[in-house]
């Protein structure tokens with residue numbers, strides 16, 4: 606026995622005994638969740654309650670006096686609740702696949718790992734899967750900190766009846782990956798167009814001779830790179846592990862703080878969590894001052910606007926749809942008042958839903 610093992614032995618015995626207690630407590634928690642699941646089943650209520658999960662995690666972080674970081678508490682309870690939820694009913698989540706994409710990572714960040722995965726080949730397919738009932742929730746990228754809005758997601762939010770029931774913000778770190786970890790024999794670099802754009806400067810200064818090829822996802826590119834030695838892929842940690850690739854260079858994104866925000870879409874709605882956001886789409890009649898006037902109800906009722914994005918209405922005219930995220934839940938009287946005035950004044954109005962804000 607190594608000398609330090611003697612010192613470790615009593616501490617390990619203590620950890621074993623604590624784990625035993627944790628296991629018993631987790632079993633009791635799982636049984637309570639199963640009982641909740643039964644009641645929900647009888648009244649046909651949704652199993653996944655994001656506002657409740659948010660309150661559980663925020664409450665524990667507020668009370669946490671241990672050396673565990675807030676992120677650690679979040680990860681641990683995300684998975685505990687994911688496993689408990691799976692005992693109530695499997696939650697089916699659609700996202701841009703295959704395995705190893707950032708969309709999959711966003712799905713795990715929202716729902717934990719105990720989900721029934723529905724990987725899709727495009728953002729359109731994600732919306733279709735949820736719309737048609739093949740999945741309960743969909744995860745779609747909506748905005749990147751260096752490349753701006755993901756216009757396809759904005760268009761689908763306009764064109765389908767799905768609501769936003771959550772958001773997840775991820776730090777996106779892209780790596781240049783190959784089978785061998787070198788560029789020997791490599792002729793092209795493959796990735797989703799967003800990833801190619803986010804690494805454009807690095808690629809043109811460091812590997813200007815490689816052809817660029819757009820793929821439906823970085824996961825797909827990584828999969829190909831694992832099969833073809835002439836291909837380098839741009840993808841993240843998860844895809845690197847998934848497909849057993851080596852990094853030629855880590856973190857090649859041009860913006861070191863590169864972040865992507867994902868929305869969670871479904872047919873359902875969310876109760877207030879205490880830290881929520883409401884999203885709407887509006888259009889205004891094309892007259893001077895119309896946009897200014899349109900935003901006035903939020904200022905009047907003291908509701909802050911977190912984001913404003915515009916998209917052409919695609920009618921061949923200079924008309925726009927405005928995507929607005931505001932603080933608060935539609936059940937808050939101030940938000941409700943602002944929403945009803947916005948609706949009254951807008952030429953087009955669509956409430957995309959209220960949901961817990963991402964951390």
Ligand SMILES: O=C(O)C(=O)C[C@]1(C(=O)O)C=C[C@@H](O)C=C1
Pocket residue numbers: 638641642652653654655657658661685686687689690693
């Ligand atoms: O409180 C509930 O509604 C539960 O179903 C329990 C629980 C949990 O494990 O704490 C599980 C799933 C829900 O999304 C929220 C919380």
